[in-house]
Amino acid sequence: MLEIKELEEKWKVYNRRKKRPLYILLILSLGVVGVGSYAFLNQNTLGSKLEEFKSKVEFSKISNIFKFDTKEDVVIKKVDSKTVKKSQYILNAPILTLQSASDVKKDIELSSKKVENSLDDDAPIDSDELYVEKDITKPLVNKKPLNIIKVTNNKNAYRDVERRFKRTHNINDAMFLASMYYKKRNYRKAIYWSMKTNKLDRNIDESWLIFAKSKVKLGKKNEAIKVLRAYIKRSNSYEAKKLLKKLINS
Amino acid sequence: MKSRFEIAKDIFVDSVDIDDYIELGSSQAAYKKLASSIEKPLKMVLLFGKPGTGKSILLNKITNQLKHKKEIYYFDTPATTQKEFFHKIFKILTKKELPSNAEVNFASLVEFCKGFRGKREIIILLDEAQMYDGDLMEKIRLLSDSRAVKFIVSLHKTEDEDLIAKEHFQSRIWEVIELKNATVDELSTYIHKKLLKRNLFEVSNSIKPKSLKLIHKYTDGNYRESNKLMYTIFEICEYYDMNEPHKLNYSKLPVKIVEMAALKLGYIDA
Numbered sequence: 001m002l003e004i005k006e007l008e009e010k011w012k013v014y015n016r017r018k019k020r021p022l023y024i025l026l027i028l029s030l031g032v033v034g035v036g037s038y039a040f041l042n043q044n045t046l047g048s049k050l051e052e053f054k055s056k057v058e059f060s061k062i063s064n065i066f067k068f069d070t071k072e073d074v075v076i077k078k079v080d081s082k083t084v085k086k087s088q089y090i091l092n093a094p095i096l097t098l099q100s101a102s103d104v105k106k107d108i109e110l111s112s113k114k115v116e117n118s119l120d121d122d123a124p125i126d127s128d129e130l131y132v133e134k135d136i137t138k139p140l141v142n143k144k145p146l147n148i149i150k151v152t153n154n155k156n157a158y159r160d161v162e163r164r165f166k167r168t169h170n171i172n173d174a175m176f177l178a179s180m181y182y183k184k185r186n187y188r189k190a191i192y193w194s195m196k197t198n199k200l201d202r203n204i205d206e207s208w209l210i211f212a213k214s215k216v217k218l219g220k221k222n223e224a225i226k227v228l229r230a231y232i233k234r235s236n237s238y239e240a241k242k243l244l245k246k247l248i249n250s
Numbered sequence: 251m252k253s254r255f256e257i258a259k260d261i262f263v264d265s266v267d268i269d270d271y272i273e274l275g276s277s278q279a280a281y282k283k284l285a286s287s288i289e290k291p292l293k294m295v296l297l298f299g300k301p302g303t304g305k306s307i308l309l310n311k312i313t314n315q316l317k318h319k320k321e322i323y324y325f326d327t328p329a330t331t332q333k334e335f336f337h338k339i340f341k342i343l344t345k346k347e348l349p350s351n352a353e354v355n356f357a358s359l360v361e362f363c364k365g366f367r368g369k370r371e372i373i374i375l376l377d378e379a380q381m382y383d384g385d386l387m388e389k390i391r392l393l394s395d396s397r398a399v400k401f402i403v404s405l406h407k408t409e410d411e412d413l414i415a416k417e418h419f420q421s422r423i424w425e426v427i428e429l430k431n432a433t434v435d436e437l438s439t440y441i442h443k444k445l446l447k448r449n450l451f452e453v454s455n456s457i458k459p460k461s462l463k464l465i466h467k468y469t470d471g472n473y474r475e476s477n478k479l480m481y482t483i484f485e486i487c488e489y490y491d492m493n494e495p496h497k498l499n500y501s502k503l504p505v506k507i508v509e510m511a512a513l514k515l516g517y518i519d520a
Contacts, residue, residue: 004489010520011510017520 171200178210187214205239212243221247255491258453259484261444262477266306266326268314272443274436277304280427284312284402287425288320288373293394298405299429302474305404308429309375312402322373328381335386339393342372356389363396372399379403431471438462440473441480453484456503464508468517482511 158177165173178193194211197204208231215224228244231237261270271277280297287295299305306326313324323342329335336354341347343362348354376382382390394401432440441462445454465483469475486507490498498504512518 004486004493007486007510007514010513011506013520014509014513014518015506 165196169200171197171204174200175204175207178207182210182214185217187217190214191218203235205235205237208237209239209243212240212247216247253488253491254450254453255484255488257448258445258450259481259488261448261450262480262484264474264477266310268307268311270444271307271311272440272447274432274439276430276432276436277308280304280308280429281311283425283427284308285315287427288312288316288400288402290425291397292425293397293400294391295400295402295425295427296405297402297427297429300431300472301406302472303429303431304473305429306377309377309402309404313375316373320373321370322375324375324377326377328376328378332386332389335382339374339399342374343399356392360392360396363393363398365398367396367398370398373402374399375402375404377404378406380405432466432473432476433471434463434466437466437469437471437476441465441476452500456499456501458502461503461505461508464505464512468508468512468515478515479508479511479517482514483507486510486514 158180161173161177164170165177174193174196178190178197181187181193182190190210191214194207194214197207198211201207208228212224212228215221215227225244225247228240228247232240232244284295284297297305297308309324310326313322316322325338329338333353336356336359337348337350339359340354343359376390379387390401390403393399438459441457442454445451445457465476465479469479483503487498487503490507498507509518513520
């Protein structure tokens with residue numbers, strides 16, 4: 001009779017050796033898939049982080065540019081009409097430089113340049129008035145930070161940004177408006193614009209925090225806690241956790 | 251009572267018994283060609299092929315088929331010396347025994363053969379002819395030139411043995427019949443027919459194409475090697491059937507058992 005047990009052992013060794021290339025191939029395939037997935041996910045994370053960083057940079061840039069006084073009188077400077085020859089509309093300009101009336105006056109004194117126009121708080125700004133004349137020798141660039149501009153107020157500036165948002169759906173504009181309305185204690189509008197921001201990108205911490213804080217200010221603390229919890233569950237945001245803890249303890 | 255696997259195992263014991271002859275497309279063609287060559291006025295016919303391709307069983311079958319019609323003799327094992335060979339030839343031609351101390355005069359033998367040309371036609375089948383030396387092969391050729399004796403020479407086809415065929419026979423007028431290893435389909439038919447001949451339907455059905463392909467791969471379609479492998483396969487099945495039946499799939503011969511048999515016979519290494 002055959003030595004079956006010995007033969008079975010031999011077969012096990014043979015079978016393992018026979019299947020080895022398959023296992024190697026399988027492991028290699030899994031490795032390739034794993035590395036590919038990791039690279040893909042990493043790329044996405046990096047991409048989103050980069051986007052987040054960019055938006056933050058843009059937002060801080062905008063916040064710095066829009067320095068509002070508590071006074072209602074705000075003017076927009078206009079460049080010297082003598083140095084410009086060709087007009088260009090600035091409705092599409094992404095950045096507006098706003099200054100308080102007193103700063104403008106100082107500027108006027110220093111530069112001995114004339115303020116051509118000044119508007120009342122409630123006077124609506126006409127699109128035709130929002131232009132500067134540029135030197136014909138300089139290249140025409142549509143979206144360029146304005147050197148100067150006309151006198152207007154912050155309300156109108158907000159409206160301009162809102163109008164622009166309707167056209168462009170730029171997340172930076174929405175975020176800016178949410179932030180500014182919160183600072184101005186217009187919490188309903190802050191909620192509205194933070195929601196707009198969240199719709200465009202649901203991963204911006206600041207927007208969620210404004211939303212939650214505005215809710216609290218409106219006396220809807222539970223709703224704020226609920227929203228923050230949902231957001232933390234999804235994003236594990238440190239800032240959101242901090243705020244949630246603060247809300248619970250308060 | 252014998253188990254089905256024991257019977258199956260015994261079917262594949264290597265033999266040249268004509269009862270074990272399985273008619274396949276290729277073997278049938280070779281048989282017909284050989285039978286028709288015997289009828290032709292050819293002096294010598296060369297039957298060659300690798301060991302285990304069915305040369306001996308074919309010679310055996312043709313001997314059995316024609317023994318009542320023709321004067322046909324089958325030398326299944328080669329003579330060890332020329333003296334022994336010619337003693338056999340002398341007995342065939344004269345129907346007499348030559349004294350053991352006597353030696354055949356080859357020239358007289360040729361003349362003797364020429365004497366009965368047209369009266370008798372003697373057919374001698376020489377199996378394993380690669381064992382004969384060149385001198386003896388030359389004498390066989392001279393005997394066949396007498397046209398009274400026709401030789402069917404069966405040779406192994408190996409590179410060296412091919413030389414024998416070239417040197418001694420290639421210039422002659424010959425019929426050459428080559429036997430080859432079986433294809434997968436032929437081997438499949440061969441195995442199934444062998445089992446069905448003994449009414450082992452279930453065992454036959456349990457051997458699926460995958461196993462047959464594997465068997466063909468290990469044996470290269472060589473009948474002798476396939477017989478050996480099948481024998482070992484059924485030997486393993488017999489063991490499992492008697493001792494560990496849970497390891498045996500009766501409806502499908504496991505590939506594992508084919509591989510185990512191949513390992514045992516050294517077709518594959520662990």
